[in-house]
Amino acid sequence: MNQKNPILELSGVTKYFGGLAAVNDVSLSVSEGEIVGIIGPNGAGKTTVFNLVSSVYKLTHGTVKFNNEDITNLKPHRVAAKGLVRTFQANVxxxxxxxxxxxxxxxxxxxxxxxxxxxxxxxxxxxxxxxxxxxxxxxxxxxxxxxxxxxxxxxxxxxxxxxxxxxxxxxxxPQLIMLDEPVSGMNNEEKSEMMTLIRKIRDRGITVLLVEHDMRVVMGLCDRVAVLNFGTKIAEGVPEEIQNNASVIEAYLGADD
Amino acid sequence: MEVFLQTLANGVMASLTLALIAIGLCLIFGILSIINFAHGEFYMLGGFGVWWFLEAHPIFAGMPALVGYIIAILISMVVVAVIGMIVEKWIFRPVREPHETVMIVSLGVMLFLQAAALVAFGPVDKSVSSPFAGLVQLGTVSFSNERLAAIIGCIIFIAILYVIIDRTRMGKAMRAVAMDSEAAEVQGIKTGMIFSVAMGVSCAIAAAGGALVGPIYYINPYMAVEPIMKAFAAVILGGLGSLPGAVAGAFIIGLTETFVSTYVGAHFALIVVFLIMIGVLIVKPTGLFGHEE
Amino acid sequence: MKNNSTTKKVIIAIVGLAAILLPVFSSDPYILHIAIAILIWSMLALGIRIVLVSGHLNIAQASFMGFGAYASGALAMKLGWSFWICLPLAGVIAAILAIIVGLPTLRIKGAYFVIITLGLSEVSRRIWMMWDSLFGGPQGLLGIPPPDAIKLGGLAIMFNSKVHYFYLAFVLFVITVFVMWRFEKSRTGLLLKSFPKADMLAESSGVYIMKYKVAAFALGAFFAGLAGSFWAHYFTYCSPWDFTLMASFYMLMYVVMGGTGSIAGPIVGSAVMLTLDELLRPFKEYMPMILGVILILVLRFMPGGIISIPGLIRDAVMRKE
Structure with a gap:
């Protein structure tokens, strides 16, 4: 599955808010038909990445490519017209x-x-x-x-x-759908319904990129996972690798105190 | 050169009075999220306040002129602040959402206060005799004492306001509410009280503006129509919600307006102000001091 | 549901028929004049409402009317153009102006737009006052020619009585209502209503919000321009004092009074308020005060406007039973 064409490529994506880097030099490649998860402690910049890809915010540095086409800082409705859409965190x-x-x-x-x-x-x-x-x-x-x-x-x-x-x-x-915390605030039954739905979306040939807190959902659903901490990508790999990655465990333990 | 310096001095005074209105507009927008069209009327009421105490019912006639004048300004500010708080609590607060509704309500308040002043005081221009007679001579330029007093008065009020917002606990609470009123409420800040205080303070300084320039211009029910438009332009220029921006915007608008009036023509002044406003919105939609999101 | 829409159709048919036949029952110029004012002011109020639907408050509608009136009057007087060319041109000019004003300001949330329209209402008045050669300065344009006669076979409409003006106003009104109704019923209406709720969501679904907002604003201005052109040729003069901020406030009040929820609202609001205005003529100087109080009270206690009264009564009756 990883051998397929990359559909979404982020390279060196950086966003400063008044001198502070909310997202720093994040690169990520998503292949056609994949389900990719972005995880990380609160405030790690996960949603900001979504806002940058969907052009709600303007990038400070870096590029976003979709289907080999540069869509960096395109207007949000133009991004959607290219086939890249997103959902919002709360019930927007x-x-x-x-x-x-x-x-x-x-x-x-x-x-x-x-x-x-x-x-x-x-x-x-x-x-x-x-x-x-x-x-x-x-x-x-x-x-x-x-x-x-x-x-x-x-x-x-x-x-x-x-x-x-x-x-x-x-x-x-869309060709690619970005889901912002799709199972937040849900009970277990609703969560498994949502997981079924996300798999059905992928089965329609739509690539899925999601941000999520719930580890069980992320590990059960995603082909690959990227981990953000303080705006920087600290790890990427299949779920098993991520679960055993020392720096990931540290990031989460460090954030838990 | 003389004309230039004279215009500059007048421009500074116009800018400072504008700043007193613009700061209030900006505070009300930041803390209550209201575009208050009625704000200029508090400036107008401040003007009528000093007229009332000094000309219509000269109850301080026995005191030295300066003391009577200062007391009249302070009482006017308090009265207008109370009116403002009543308007906020009983008229604005019950209809806070959606924004358009509050704006229309504030238009209603504006019409009412204007018409009420017309009925109460009549349409004839009122003048107030200033306790500051005479002129200051600076080289070849002469400048009246009353204008100098207005400039100093405005600076004092802006300074007091700065101290309140920057240094006191109340100011800190106001800034917290402006940032995120729900979060502030969670932290135990009584947002309702902050709303009242913000509205009261804003109205009081607008009234101070009206009271300070009262002796210089004439006082009538429509005296706020132009200043409020220019104050809005100032607030937009500076970036909605930024207090330093409001002051900077007031100076840009006030000086531009005075200079264009003197050198080009009075009708052009407001048109130029409007064009500057549109220009800034095209180049930097969030204003000079505003920031993204 | 079905029953409701039949009732609606019957009401529209009766009111429409009554309006068409009005000149048959009464040729009193005073009554006809009020009827004309109601029709024209409804057009203006509908223009404000369609922008309000997208979450923006336009308080320069009278300025757009004024630009239509002045454009039409100046073209007819200086170039001798026929009213029938000036009329649509007046609408187009007002719409272009709206696009110029709307593009930089509708991008950002509410506050900026309303302040810019506030500024526009003052600036436009100064432009008319200043530009003596074209707009006649403070006294305005005098002697604007009435519409040229229409000759249809043997029938000639000369525009020498209020009846003719009434029918012209009626036609303009019907066109306005039709276009507004179709505009709102189409997907555009749905999109406009979605923007105040979650514009980010609409935008990330691929909707170019600006296009629709500017279109709504330009449409409202277009009909204001038509109304202005009509008004100028009907009175044969126009002056800067006819298109003030206060005039825009009155139009806004008609919208709020009638109710912003439907097209019928601004029409009912205009009819009721203009009639009331005539009845309260002896208390003219208190009108702004009454107006202010009405705006405050209606928005607080009857946000649906006059048009919601039957529904409120029905609810009250149902609750009792």
Whole structure:
């Protein structure tokens, strides 16, 4: 599996916030079809890496390449258009939209008609509508929210809200999806559901990069794991290697006091 | 050269008065997350305050003029601060979310205070006789004592405010709330009290501004319409939420405005200020002193 | 659900028919003038609302109206262009202005945009005052020609009575409502509503937020421009004092009073408030004060506006049963 083409390549990615390095010279390569995890103690810069790749923040140094194309500091919506989407840590959703409406916002990359054409009820516009709704139905089925179609997002259970977040990201038909702590705040049952879903995403041929605290989930799910500490990558390898890596153990023990 | 120095001195005074309004706007934005359109009206009320105590009801007439003047300014500040705290607690606080709603509410407060001042005091310009008569002669440039007093007064109030925010426990708590009000609450800071204090302090210094320039300009219900626009421009220029930025912005706007008025024409001044504001937003959207996120 | 939308359609049909037939029942110029004002002010209020939907507050709507009025008036007077060319051009000019103002300011969250529009409302007035040769300075443009007559076969509409102006305003109003309705019902409406909630999420789903925000702002300005052009040719003059910040506040009040939740809100708000304004004419100088209190009270106790009253009553009745 590691022999496949690299789809996402970070090299020398660095971010300073007012003189402090939040992320320092991180390089990482993700291959097509992999599930890669980024772990590390609190404040290690994991989410910042996501924010840099998805261009929420601008890089201080370094480059990000996606499909061999330089996407460093591209506008966030352009990054998404390339096929790289992300979810957010907390329950960032359109809370007073229904599940369907949430997914529809995620479907916008599939829309081909212009804003002006949409003012009229042309046949192409109607066909467009039907197509998009079909995509949305498919996604709701996929993340298991078909029965909650007209429910407001804020009324969903926590686990379902996280599923919806992934559904919005999946709706843009990405090649790579970045999941920010997908199982945080979940009970064991919800966690295993989420793990099944993430495997299903990979089985659709979508590469997965995730940030997670839960070691059981990371070790059970990921093909490869990278460890960040104080913004620097201190280790990378298959889960077994990471579990026995001295500097990783030290980083976690050091952070535990 | 004389015209230049005269304009410079006037510009400094205009900038300092602007700074008194801009600092308050900035504090209110930082701590309460409110764009307060009504803030200029507290400046206006400060102006009417000194007029009320010195001209309409000269209750301090028996005292030396300077003492009466200072007491009138202080009482006006207290009264306006109380009005501001009432507005914050009973009108702003119940509708804090979403932002647009609070902005519209503050527009409502602005209209109300303007119209109330019109009904109470009438549309005729009021003037206040200054306790500072005479001129200072600096070479060929002459500068009136009342303007000098206004400049010194503004500097004193800005300094006091700086000490309060930078050195006292209350100031520390205010900064904590500005940074993250939820975290501050967890640490045991009473955010409601901080909101009241911030609003009170902001309104008091705006009133001080109105009271200090009252003797120099005329006082009327619409005297704040232009200053508030320029103060907003100053706050944007400096970066929303940055106090040093607000002061720097006030100087840029105040000096530009005075010089353009003198050398080009009064109508152009506000247009130039507006263009500077747009220009800064294009080049550095977060303002001169603002930072990312 | 279905029942509800049928009721809606019936209400729209009745109100529309009543409006069309109004000149048949009353040719009183005073009544017609108020009706025209309601139609035109609704267009302006709808323009404010569509921007508000995306989480931004435009308090320079009167300026866009003014730019439409001045552009149309100046073109007609100085170049002798027909009203029917000036009218759409006025809309386009206002929309272009909105794009220029919107591009640098809509990028950032709320505060900057509202302050820039505040500045615009003051700056635009000064431009009209200063530019004597084109805009006539403080006294404005006088003697703007009325719309040219339309000849349809034997029928000629001369624009010599308020009835003709009423129908023109009605047509402009219907176009505005139609476009606003389609705009909001399409995916654009959904996206606009999503931005105040989680714009980062929309953006990382590939939505170019600026495009939609600027489009909404330009659309609102376009109809303000049309309204301004109409107003200038209807009164045959316009001056800097017609398009002040206070005028924008009034429009904003119509939106808030009627309710921001639907297209009907600003229309109902304009109708109710303009009628009230006429009835309260003796207390003219207290209007800003009343206006301020109304804004504060409505947002606090009835955030849905007048349009939410039937729903509130229904809820109250249901709770009793």
């Amino acid at each position: 959703l359109f809370k007073d939209f229904t599940v369907l409406e949430n997914i529809l916002v995620g479907c916008q990359l599939q829309v081909e008609t212009s804003m002006f054409m949409d003012l009229f009820n042309f046949r192409t516009v109607r066909a467009q509508r039907e197509k998009i709704h079909a995509v949305a139905d498919n996604i709701m089925e996929f993340v298991g929210l078909k029965n909650y179609r007209d429910e407001l997002a804020q009324n969903l259970a926590h686990g379902h809200q996280r599923m919806l977040g992934i559904g919005i990201a999946m709706a843009s038909h």
